[in-house]
Amino acid sequence: MMDNLRAASNHVVLKIILGLIILSFVLTGVGGYLTGGIxxxxxxxxxxxxxxxxQLERAFSSERSRQQQMLGDQFSALAGNEGYMQQIRQQALSQLIDELLLDEYAKDLGLAISDEQVKQAIFNQPAFQTNGKFDNAKYMSIINNMGFSADQYAEALRKQLTTQQLIQSVTGTDFMLANETDSLAALVSQQRLVREVTINIDALVAKQTVTPEEINSYYQQNKNNFMSPEQFRVSYIKLDAASMQQPVSESDIQSWYDQHQQSYTQPQxxxxxxxxxxxxxxxQSVLDALKKGGDFATLAxxxxxxxxSARNGGDMGWLEPDTTPDELKNAGLKEKGQLSSVIKSSVGFIVARLDDIQPEKIKPLAEMHDxxxxxVKQEKAVDAYYKLQQKVSDAASNDNESLxxxxxxxxxxxxxTGWFGRDSLPAELNFKAxxxxxxxxxxxxxxxxPGSNSDIITVDGDRAFVLRISQHKPEALxxxxxxxxxxxxxxKVQKAQQEAKAQAxxxxxxxxxxxxxxxxxxxGLSFGAQQTLSRTGQDALSQAAFALPLPSEGKPSFGVSEDAQGNIVVMALDKVQKGTMPDAQKQALVQGITQNNAQLAFAALLSNLRKDAKIKYGAAAQAQ
Incomplete structure (x- = not known):
């Protein structure tokens, strides 16, 4: 629910982190996660x-990224709409307000997450484990990538779990009594015994006649239905970087390796x-004990x-420069086994030991050759592609009468191409640009x-078109x-339908x-054999059968409907009888209803919290 979590949720590896609960961790200070603006x-x-x-900018950015990922190319068009982007911004702010209101309400109810719950959730999370054991270095690396300090992350997730506890307490209270369940199941599984008389439309259509005057009158009144759509024929040249592969020499490969060696270097x-x-x-007492030969893991x-870290005997795992806390970087530890002095940190005091060093390692060219x-081959192809693209663009501009x-x-x-319209663009040209x-x-x-040549039109970054409309037909009646x-x-069909309805x-x-x-x-009609229809039937006749009034005193009730072929059907409802519902299906029905009721209850809770709250919007709410 927290904004930093939303920002991280699009990362493939980090998606599994959402929902974790993490207590305060090592070497980080309490950072005001919900500090206000200036x-x-x-x-x-x-x-x-x-x-x-x-906070709002982070939430807006993450929601924008989420919609971009979800909508793909369509998002580019929507992003240019100022109103649409403002709507996303307001949605993000509304979510932040709801989170704050729920957090306050949870505190009022005295809901809380114990430290033991938090700790166990940490240790049990596969995302923070290596070979089934908690890996502190892995944990630190992940939350740093998410933009959190450990205390900020712990606070955010503690709030999240408390809010989840509140939601569960609200949504988990709805239930149905046994007699209510049985009554609902009986209603849903009810069956209706019906007979049908079908008035065939096709048979009536064959008997209809239409005069020239009727045809002309319909044509004049419905001209918009008889428009021939705009049509195009297009000539085009397609350029594709993938088809422009260039030879690559060993010296090219060596040169690239030398220029990008940093990319193949693992830091110390x-x-x-x-x-x-x-x-x-x-x-200081711990440090003195260590200097006298005390075992570090045991003391930890x-x-x-x-x-x-205590659970792992103090071991924090392998840390790269980017994931090493400043307190350790500044501790002056250079040799294996070296102990630090007492270090003041944001969460207390620590004693550290440098256990091992892995020197900087550069992958050899042989390993990276292929x-x-x-x-390099791709870069050369792209370079050749852009050079050719410019030449083709110049040629199309200089000779604008043809390609x-x-x-x-x-x-x-x-x-x-052949002729096509706006709704039938050829697949090879199916790009928005x-x-x-x-x-x-x-x-x-x-x-x-024919008109003029187009400019170069690039699509997907490595393909381009230049085209001209060779023939054009405007929309016409x-x-x-x-x-x-x-x-x-x-x-004829209209007349047949009118006759069938009148007959019915x-x-x-x-x-x-x-x-x-x-x-x-x-x-010349007769009812067909009696058939049993269920409420779950999706066809029009089943729906119509359950809309008929109940038969009374042994007399059927009657109604008129239409089947999937457009025929008119007269229905006789003879009997209503109870059906049966398996226990599993009955349970699923109850679950669906209680979940729906719970959602309504939670929506009502949020509505009441907003109604009672004092909400004042600031300048940042409208900023773009």
Whole structure:
């Protein structure tokens, strides 16, 4: 729920970290995770507690990243809409306000997470483990990548778990009584026994006649339905970096390796052990014991105030410069086995020992040869691609009457498409930038004549097009002669439907009046065999059957519906009977309803918290 967690949640490795609970850890100070902004430059104040501009910016950035990942190419268009981006910003702020309100409410209820719960959750998390054991170095590296100090992370996750506890307490209270469950199951599993009379539309369609006047009248009144869509034919040249591979020499590979050696270098890594104490006197006592030959691991397990490193005998694992706390960097430890003096840290005092050193290591060229060769080959191809792209662009601009000049420079013939419309763009041109160039009207000549060449249109970074519209047909009304058959068929169907509905209404009235047998015989119709329909049926006839009134005194109830083929159906509901529902299905039904009720309860809780809260918005709430 916390904003830093949202920011990290798009990282593939870090997704599994969400939901962990972490207590205060080694060598880091308490950083005000929810510190307010300066002066009036805040996003909101909730019951006097401030949501800072920085918090809102982090939440907005993470929500923006999430939507970009979810929407892909569509997000680029939406991102240019100021109103849309402001909406994302407001959603992020609303979430922060809800989190703060829930946190306050949880405190009022006295909800809390014990240190033991926190500690056990840490030790049991696979994300922080190596070979099934907690790895402090791995933990430090991960949370540093997330932008947290240990105390900030612990505080954020402690708040998150407390809020989850609140949510569970609210949403876990809904239940249904046994008799309620049985009644609901009986209603859902109910079955209806029906008979049907079908009035076939196709048979009636064949009997209909349509006059020329009716056809012309329909055509005049519905011209918008008979427009021929705008049509295009396009000639294009496609450039693709992947098809422009260049030879790579050993000297090219060596040169690349020499210039990028830092990328193949693992920095020096140090392994430390620490013992943390609450007071300087305790730390000095530990240091004295170590100098007299005391075992570091034993003392760490007995004396260290940090539960994580203590469990591992003080071992913090391998640390690279980026993940090494400043206190250890500045401790002056240079040799294996060297002890530090007493170090003051933000969480107390520590004594540290440098256990081992792994010197800087550079991967040899032989190990990286094939990877570098592929990289250099790709770079050369991209370089050649951009040079050719510029030449083709110049040629297309200089000869704007055709693509002949561009073809000569590119060394390929232009491809010409068949006719297509806005909703049938050829797959090879199905890129938004290409689509925009074709349909925005700038490349269309007058009166259907060819227009001008496009500029170079790049797509996906390593492909490009130059194109021209070779032929164009504007939107136009189809002549009556072209659509007469279509209109004739439509009018016949309309007339058949009207006749069928009139016949059904008449038959329905006769059935309700007790004269159904004579009416059915006169129409040459009869009810089919009785069938059993269930409430779960998705077809129109099943839905219609359960909308009919219950039969009374042994007399069926009647109604009219329509089947999937458009035929008109007269229905007779003879009987309603109880169905059966397996226990597993009944349990799933109850679970679904209670979950829905719980969601409504939680939404009501949030609504009431907002209604009672004093919320003041600051300048940062509207900043872009």
């Amino acid at each position: 002066g009036g430059d805040y996003a909101a104040k909730v019951n006097g507690q401030e949501i800072s501009r920085a 890594r140090n392994r430390y052990s620490i013992i943390q104490t609450k007071t300087e006197a305790e730390a 397990k007995q004396k260290s105030a940090d539960p994580i 990877e570098i060769a592929a990289t 002949a000049g561009a073809e000569q420079v590119a060394g390929v013939k232009a491809v010409e 290409v689509q925009d160039a074709i349909f925005d009207g700038n490349l269309v000549g007058e009166n259907g004549s 189809k002549p009556l002669s072209e659509v007469t058959a279509q209109i004739t068929d439509m009018l 209404d008449k038959l329905l009235a006769e059935l309700k009046a007790g004269k159904g047998d004579e009416a059915l015989k006169a129409a």
